[in-house]
Each structure stands twice: as C-alpha cells, then as structure tokens.
Amino acid sequence: MKKRIFAGILTALMAASLVACGGAGDSAPAAGGDDAGTTTEAGAGDDGEKIIVGFAQVGHESDWRTASTKSVQDAFSEANGYDLEFVDCDNDSAKQIEAVRQFIQDDVDYIVIDPIVSTGWDTVLTECEDAGIPVIVIDRTIEDSDKYVSWVGSEFMNEGLAAGAWLKAYAEAKGISDINVLVIEGSNGSSAQIGRTDGFKKYADEEGWKIIDSQDGDFTQDGGQKVMESYCKSYAGKFNVVVCQNDNEAFGAMDAMKAAGVEYGVDKDVILISFDACKAGLEYVQAGDINADFMCYPLQGEYCAQIIQQLKNGEDVEKQTFMTEPWYVAEDILPSITYTNNSGKEVTEDLVVVTDAASQASY
Ligand code: GZL
Numbered sequence: 001m002k003k004r005i006f007a008g009i010l011t012a013l014m015a016a017s018l019v020a021c022g023g024a025g026d027s028a029p030a031a032g033g034d035d036a037g038t039t040t041e042a043g044a045g046d047d048g049e050k051i052i053v054g055f056a057q058v059g060h061e062s063d064w065r066t067a068s069t070k071s072v073q074d075a076f077s078e079a080n081g082y083d084l085e086f087v088d089c090d091n092d093s094a095k096q097i098e099a100v101r102q103f104i105q106d107d108v109d110y111i112v113i114d115p116i117v118s119t120g121w122d123t124v125l126t127e128c129e130d131a132g133i134p135v136i137v138i139d140r141t142i143e144d145s146d147k148y149v150s151w152v153g154s155e156f157m158n159e160g161l162a163a164g165a166w167l168k169a170y171a172e173a174k175g176i177s178d179i180n181v182l183v184i185e186g187s188n189g190s191s192a193q194i195g196r197t198d199g200f201k202k203y204a205d206e207e208g209w210k211i212i213d214s215q216d217g218d219f220t221q222d223g224g225q226k227v228m229e230s231y232c233k234s235y236a237g238k239f240n241v242v243v244c245q246n247d248n249e250a251f252g253a254m255d256a257m258k259a260a261g262v263e264y265g266v267d268k269d270v271i272l273i274s275f276d277a278c279k280a281g282l283e284y285v286q287a288g289d290i291n292a293d294f295m296c297y298p299l300q301g302e303y304c305a306q307i308i309q310q311l312k313n314g315e316d317v318e319k320q321t322f323m324t325e326p327w328y329v330a331e332d333i334l335p336s337i338t339y340t341n342n343s344g345k346e347v348t349e350d351l352v353v354v355t356d357a358a359s360q361a362s363y
Pocket of ligand 1: 061062063064065140186192219245246247275296
C-alpha cells in the first residue's frame with residue numbers, strides 16, 4: 001500500500017509540475033530515423049522486482065495496430081525488466097474499460113491505454129488515480145479527462161489537413177478543377193477518425209470540393225471493401241477522389257474498384273489518398289496505385305517505456321509527445337507543400353517520393 005500512496009503523490013506532483021511548465025508538447029524524433037526511440041534501460045524496480053504494466057490495446061484491425069502492439073510488447077519485455085499484462089480489446093469500448101478495471105484489481109504499477117474512442121474515460125481514470133496507478137495514453141486521444149500522466153501520439157487534425165493541402169496543390173499541378181470526393185472513415189468516435197475527417201473537410205469547404213459521401217470503414221480491409229463496393233454501385237462515374245482513413249481500408253477499396261472496373265492511382269480516373277504509410281501501403285504508392293499516403297507513426301512503445309523510467313526516477317514528464325510523420329507520394333512533381341497546421345502555424349512539409357518502399361517504410 002505504501003508504494004501505492006507514493007505513486008499517487010508522485011502522479012499528483014508530476015501533473016502539477018507539468019501544469020507549471022505548461023506541459024507543452026514535445027515532438028519526437030523523425031519516424032524511422034536513427035534516433036526514433038532509444039534503447040530502454042532495464043525497467044526492473046529498485047528492489048529488482050519486475051515492473052508490472054497493464055496495456056489495453058484497441059484491437060487487431062490493421063497493419064498499423066499490429067506494429068503498435070509489437071512496439072509496446074518489445075518495450076515491456078521480461079528481458080527489459082517488465083511483466084506486461086496485455087489485453088486486445090477487439091474494438092469494444094466496454095471491454096477496454098473492463099480491462100482497465102482489471103488492471104486496478106491486479107494492482108499493476110502502470111497502465112497504458114490506446115483509447116478506442118475519445119470519450120467515456122473520466123470515471124475509470126479517476127479510479128486509476130484513486131488507486132495511485134499512473135496512466136499513460138498512446139496513439140489516440142482522450143477528450144473527456146486529463147487524469148493521465150502523459151500522452152504519446154499523432155495530431156490527427158494535422159493529418160487531415162495534410163491530405164487536404166496535398167490534394168489542393170496536386171489538383172492545381174495536374175489542372176484538375178472539379179473535385180468530387182468519397183471518404184471511407186475510420187472507426188467512428190476515434191480521435192483518428194475525427195481529426196482526419198475534420199482536417200480534410202476544412203480544405204473541402206474552403207476549396208469548394210464536393211464530399212459526395214463519408215461512411216465508416218472501421219479501419220479494416222473488409223470495411224474498406226464493403227463501403228467502396230456500395231460507393232461504386234451508388235456513385236459510378238460521379239467521383240474522382242477517394243480518401244481512405246487508413247491503408248487497410250485502401251487495400252479493400254482497391255479490390256472493390258478493380259472489381260467494378262474503376263481505375264485509380266497516378267493519371268487514372270480516381271485519385272486515391274490514404275493514411276498510416278505502412279510498408280504495404282508504400283508499396284502501392286511506389287506502384288502508383290495510391291497517389292499519396294500520410295504517415296501515422298505507430299512505434300510508441302519505447303516512448304512509453306522512457307516515460308515510465310522517468311516516473312520511476314522521479315523526473316518530470318511531458319504531458320504530450322507528438323510523433324513526426326512524413327508525407328509520401330507516388331510522383332516527383334511537387335517538392336514540398338506549405339500549409340497552416342492545427343496550431344495556426346505555417347509549416348512546410350517536404351514530400352517523400354516512394355522509390356523503394358522496403359527501405360523507406362518505418363514499419
Ligand atoms: C491512428 C490509429 C489508427 C490507424 C489505423 O493513430 O489509431 O487506428 O490509422 C488503426 O490503422 O486501426
């Protein structure tokens with residue numbers, strides 16, 4: 001119990017210090033670069049006991065998720081001094097809340113959550129706080145509570161703005177003036193779906209593009225295929241852009257368009273835009289089937305382990321750490337794009353032309 005009280009005081013002190021120093025977000029090293037994460041020293045507690053970490057993962061819906069899970073499992077390995085309690089919540093929010101409550105009952109030392117949806121968290125996070133168990137959130141965000149010590153992930157609104165900024169510049173470069181878009185959204189209510197949808201829609205509204213339809217593909221290949229099959233039936237010949245909110249949806253959408261005789265990719269009937277930039281996605285970019293793929297960096301396990309080490313050592317931790325996420329394209333026609341990001345800052349992003357997906361992919 002003594003350990004718990006100490007952890008509770010530590011958490012409160014950390015939160016207070018973060019508020020004091022503004023808790024300004026920190027940007028992580030470039031994805032896939034040499035300094036993307038560092039080897040984590042052994043996590044064993046001071047008394048040599050393993051540090052017990054409970055991890056409630058979204059599910060197993062995509063290549064991105066597989067990489068995310070492996071990243072956390074590798075960081076919290078037994079060899080690194082951890083005992084990881086892993087729960088695959090299978091995209092079921094009730095199951096995820098239940099998993100966190102089980103971690104509290106199991107009296108774990110730290111809890112890591114990738115929240116399926118961004119609301120409904122304050123009650124259970126209060127229970128974690130009362131139990132003196134620090135919570136770290138990765139990837140997606142929690143919007144209805146700040147009762148966690150730190151978050152590591154992506155600025156999803158910027159990902160949506162990136163797709164819009166690229167499409168605007170690309171359409172101008174290609175002389176395409178009439179833009180009619182079909183969107184296959186990610187799991188409804190997830191911060192990734194909300195941010196990518198809102199960011200892209202900002203450009204659509206400003207540029208006068210028509211978003212013909214926008215349906216939930218649940219971030220899966222099957223979901224992407226089913227929605228695209230329906231789109232091909234309902235909107236044949238009426239669309240020239242498809243935005244898939246992750247690569248696995250794009251894989252399914254390509255199968256559906258191929259079956260319907262719709263040509264997509266570079267200099268075809270339909271411009272195909274995707275997110276995640278996993279290796280398989282970049283292979284399609286290299287082949288010219290996907291025109292642009294906006295990275296969402298999944299390897300957050302090392303960052304999580306570093307945060308736990310800092311907490312264990314009584315050090316301050318950043319409240320937010322944002323991943324660095326390149327923009328990948330199939331054609332070498334635009335060197336870079338300048339856009340105004342979600343913080344109102346004018347940012348110039350270099351476009352990475354995919355010439356060797358295997359070496360350019362981060363995961
Ligand atoms: C985004 C992540 C999303 C990915 C999908 O950070 O939560 O969930 O874009 C994954 O591939 O399913």
